[in-house]
Amino acid sequence: MAFPMSFWDIGLWISVITIVLLITLELTTPYSGQVNLAIERRRLRQVALILTIIFMLTVAIRIYEILTKA
């Protein structure tokens, strides 16, 4: 009865989700003609940026690990 995902699995999942969210954010921008979307774009941007920061943190941890092992 253990959660089967490791830290790196979750890191990978976050990276995919972050890319999807950032692309969605770009495609829903009013500059591309999407002015009638009934969503809170500010909140979407918030989530995308927070996930980006988390993803960058996982990358930093990975780099730190590689450097300390070497």
Place this chain on the structure above:
Amino acid sequence: MSEDSESNVRLLVERVQRLEEENEKLRLELWRLKRKPSRVVGYMLLLLGALSLILSTSFSSLTFAFIGLGLTFWGALLLYIRPVRYVKQILLDSTVISTLTAIDRVLTELKYEGKAVYLPPRYLREVRGGTVFIPFEGANVVPPVEEVSEERVFLRNPNGICLTPPGLGLVNMYEEELGVVFARVDLNYLVNNLPRLFVEGLEAAENLEFDVENGVVRVKLAGSVYVSLCREAVNLSKVCRSIGCPLCSSIACALARASGKPVVIEKCVFSEDGRTIEACYRILKE
């Protein structure tokens, strides 16, 4: 014979009642379908995701874990990015158009033929206030400050009427969003910041362009959410050609505040595809 006709009438009445009931049911069904089901979908995704996460822990399955995380995340996100409350555009347009029609009818009835002049804040008691002066006849007629400051609706010298512009609420909202008072900034500030506010802040248009030249300001607004309202306002000659629709009026108010001079809407036209509004404003010299 009369019994036959009576039974026919009864049958027809029953049929009409049945059809009315059916009509009511169909209307309710249509409203239900028109409603956005994002909330239900959000909760369903959350539920399925949680179930999948529990299964992944029970069976130690990585696949279930990925599916569970994904579903939970998208469910939560869908609930989080839903707008708190949104108003359908048709409702907004219907609310505003009746007010504009009333203004148009009053001006037509009183035979005011002059071109509306948006007055700058120094004519007014409040910086956030606004007045549009419509002379009885003629163009570019600016009343003296003393006449306007008395806050009367009908002026005698020059003969005209002072109204609250339809875009006053909008321009005050622009100021709140940008955190400035337009009376304390210059035209350059408007040229640089209003497009960003319209497109990114309010998401009211796809693009907004300003072109200032020799006291004439050309504004090009593409993909505006007010297009249908403007199209309806075109039929109201006194409103569209003189005072302007709420959007054009709000820009005129902003220009009058920032320039500190009276402003006139010279023209307001649609592009051929009906998606772009081009308005031309003149800043009057005193």
